[in-house]
Amino acid sequence: MAADYRSRASCLAVIFLCLQLAQAFYIPGWSIKSYQEGESIPLFVNKVYSDNTQIQYAYSELPFVCPPSGRKHARTGLISGSNIALNLGEVLRGDRIMVSDYDLEMGKDEEARYLCSHEVDRAGLKRAIELVKNGYVAEWIVDNLPGATSFVTVDKSRKYYASGFKMGYEETSLSTGQPRYFLNNHVTLVIRWHKAPGRDGQHGEKVIVGFEVYAKSIEAENRDASGLPADMRNTRNGLELTMARNTTNTTLTRDESSYIVEVSDNGAEDATITIPYTYSIYYREEDHVEWANRWDLYFVNQEESSKIHWFAIVNSVIISGLLTTVVAVIFARTIRGDLKGYKDAGMEELRLGKRSRGMRSPRRSDEKKGGLLDQIDADATPGADDGSDDDLPAEDITGWKLVHGDVFRTPSYGHLLAPIVGSGMQLVFMALGLLLLSCFGVLNPSFRGGFISVGLALFIVAGVFSGYFSARVYKTFGGSQWQHNAVVTATLFPGMLFATIFILNLFVWAQASSTAIPLGTLFGLGALWLFIQLPLVYAGSWYGYLKGGAYSHPIKATAIPRQIPLQAWYARPVQAALIAGLIPFAVIFIELLFVFQSLWSDKSGYYYVFGFLAVVSTILILAVMEVTIIAVYIQLCSENYHWWWQSFFLGGSSSVWIFAYCVYYYLHVLHIRGFASGVLFFAYCGLACGVYGLLTGTIGFLAAYGFVRRIYGAVKVD
Template identity: 30%
Template sequence: MFFESRSLLFPLLFSLFLSSAFASDSDHKYQHDEPVNLWVNKVGPYNNPQETYNYYSLPFCHPSSSASAAHKWGGLGEVLGGNELIDSQIEIKFQRNVDKTVFCQIDLDEAKVKQFKDAIENNYWFEFFMDDLPLWGYVGELHPDKNSDNGKHVIYTHKNIIVKYNNDQIIHVNLTQDIPKPLEVGKHLDMTYSIKWDSTNVTFGRRFDVYLDHPFFEHQIHWFSIFNSFMMVIFLTGLVSMILMRTLRNDYAKYAREDDDLERDVSEESGWKLVHGDVFRPPRNLVILSAVVGTGAQLALLVLLVVLLAIVGMLYVGRGAIITTFIVCYALTSFISGYVSGGMYSRNGGKHWIKSMILTASLFPFMCFGIGFILNTIAIFYGSLAAIPFGTMVVVFVIWAFISFPLALLGTVVGRNWSGALNNPCRVKTIPRPIPEKKWYLTPSVVSLMGGLLPFGSIFIEMYFVFTSFWNYKVYYVYGFMLLVFVILIIVTICVTIVGTYFLLNAENYHWQWTSFFSAASTAVYVYLYSIYYFYVKTKMSGFFQTSFYFGYTLMFSLGLGILCGAVGFLGSNLFVRRIYRNIKCD
């Protein structure tokens, strides 16, 4: 099995921090006639991006000696991304052309013919790598046949590789295939290849530009969506500022006015001011709320950090570089989750801080682990490269146990001592005030569901580009767009949540903490509903394997997005609530 053949050793953990995300194990420079490796990677149905298998799971020509076939390990992210690079042992030398040459022979028997036919019917493609540049091709084709309703299955037997170089560096590789041969039991197929080297003026730093779909990602609709979201931010922030500041200013004036006859209108005695004795009451399930808010704050910083690193370091050029960077940055930012969670838990009078710290450090990783465990079991059953090797699991666990968890513990201790002091503007009354019945649209559930609509609207178009890049073989590189959309999402989420919180308090409902969290977190619900639409309308995925991975990965993404937005919404509402009650006279 795949996960048995690629165990990872603990020393590789150290090499992870030496930057598999930012550097290669070679300088990408070659001398004339120096050997160049062609690595075979994976094969699978084109319409199912995650359903990939070892290249030699199909009866292709094996290396002359399986023991001498080198494997290339490119980092933790590469393994988690389902890559397994094996030396093809095809002789290629820098700047030396090779005419049509036989490198092996396939003797077709009934089992091999059946395997190849199934692969062709399912539109199987394969992936090679040369000098970290990908090459793609199809296993074969189904040609129309007058004598057969199913058509004739043919397999390509010749691979023509064109390599462009600039001085001593490889700039571009291209693979074309021809000489299709029918699949018939008992036939012998000569598998051949040819190499042609051409010089080019393209610089090494621009060699990945050919893989970037500029017309798609920089389409006019993409720019328009950014402009539209930006205008939404201006309008929303302006509207919130105008309405709330005007309303609050009037409220402050009313409550500051001292009447000699001590009589006030009934309408003047209603609203958010009346719940000042309960608004800072500790929320229900404080441990859980502290954990999700701390985790969400960490995820917000994590996304910002990874996007900035992607902009600066062009992480899209390396296999698994984004995944590696995400895992390392998540571990290193765990201090933030502990600090935010510990401070919040302590300020609300929590006594079981160790329980809060453990939940904060393990909540999101174990949620992802639970989903990943189910998907990994499916991948192992199918024998797919998507199955995570046991050694990789150990490495990820070690990173969490020895880096993420201690940093979360340190952050919790610092948060309790530096920001854990109780400093509420108003004293909490002993007896909770009864919450009056209000109209249906002012209930917490409705406020929570409606709160996610505008944030989702601000990222709707970007979700299409992100989903298309992940599920349809496009390289996502416009991280500048992503940064703008992320900032817009944060601003819109805070504004919408503040409005929802104000409406709730004005309805004399002081249970604003969880409502503000769910009001922002509901954005993830709409993202997941959109993913269902995308699956059935925009993709051609099929089968239990790919369907499970699609909705499993999307669920993981939506959970992270929900926790992130929920934390941002809560923290924004918390600042708003503390600010407005600071200016009134609390009894």
């Protein structure tokens, strides 16, 4: 029964993941939706967000907007107020999409249309003022396009979109000098369409290539019986968010502005304010925008900055080229020369040994297989006969040659390093998969929440690789309890990540934010880990430990560890890691500006120059590998053989500089307000830097491991 239960639960978890990924999948050029003349177009409301805070709210849950009427939209089967099924990524990013009451029909213009009049109490009014004061913008969706405000470039040659529209605006009273807050209660919707491709276009059908929203504040007075303003073209006064009565309007001819003399209400707790909502709809043909490239207007700013992207690539190539030159010099001159000297000295020692020592010249079979460095170590062993002192001059054995008997010694806390490296390999496979899918266009802004959903799926599937590499490294370090190592590998990183997110969730739960992860989603994530991630890691560990086995080393460690001399200040672990981390940070610094702008400043999350990102990421990987190799070589030359952990820290040390840049960005670029928003910002940045550090640290560890094995196993004596 228990086995049947686990099997059913595993199947349910797989189905849950597949359903989450299937929602809203979209490939440009294939998923085209065309509309006939007069066909109903559903409008969805999503959420409100701000550049000044990390707290998001569901638009439909705001206390001052029109509640859904439950009306059924013709020929769509959608009912206003019903929630749209979301994929896992949409839920985690705070989306809450609901069908609205806005009635749109293809090709039918409406100069003014009444939606509702909503009565708001003091609490709702205070909430509205808070959102307007913090600069919140609303996100609506039509045909999978987010509603946008239209702008033009500085040279006025191109138009571009900024997602969302403002909930209101703030003004300073001319009479009192106090701030006044106005709510945008009227929206003008502009639907831009293009002739549908193929046969649909021949039948007069149209596709939507643009969705623009222009918000406006219109006073509640001076309206007709239908709730519409008397004159839509002449609405000077906005809807102020106050319980006060507007008694006098006075026109100032000097600056052609007006002010309102305010009087306070009687302070009754049940006082309310009525907010009327209206909207206009216009359909305009757009000849220059095809359906396949309708998202381009959202990325004009990124395209305009292509010169900066190219500068970032050139900067990265120059840095990587310098590092490659240094590594080439190390391999081609220093190490090869050292190994050649070893070989020549070894061959001379063999010739002299055969002549002078007679029966002592033949080597044992294990020494012959061990390579030249093993032979040198054997000759230097205490207790050898007196002829060994003349084999090799002492002054020739310096630097990294002296630690050949300790360089492959099992590191301290190797049982912890193995799961960390395994988790890092899991992240490497996930990142490569996301980057490839993004470059091929499978992951794009239309696939809302796709990065998180697909990234989570790739992370779970890559659990096989995590267990495999972790088990092999664990066995290399002499571990015997591979089952325990498999559980630690499957739990360590996901457990820390889940615990951090759960604690952060408490903050957003307290704020009633849409960013809060629902309890059902938390249970779903737990099921994915327990019934899919854990078995995959276990299977990979079984194969890696029993079938793959331990990695072989060209030299065996000596019985007695060598004493490490005093290290220079720049060769000490912390200083060396910080210095090494500066170079990869310099490689990605410029591209990092665009990523930060997309995630934190624009809040759109629409980063679309994946070609540049792929090139910079490739150069970053090369830079991390080369920096780690150079730093480990310097460390070995300093006769410090504790390189296992140090190579990991060297590879991931640029994450420290990235986090320091996050602090600078928070203090000097962003305008985030509130304790909860600050906690969320630094927590998210810390998680991102931790993931980045784990990924690059693993790359650095593997590069150093391959380098050390290469230089100490390069020469064999026949």
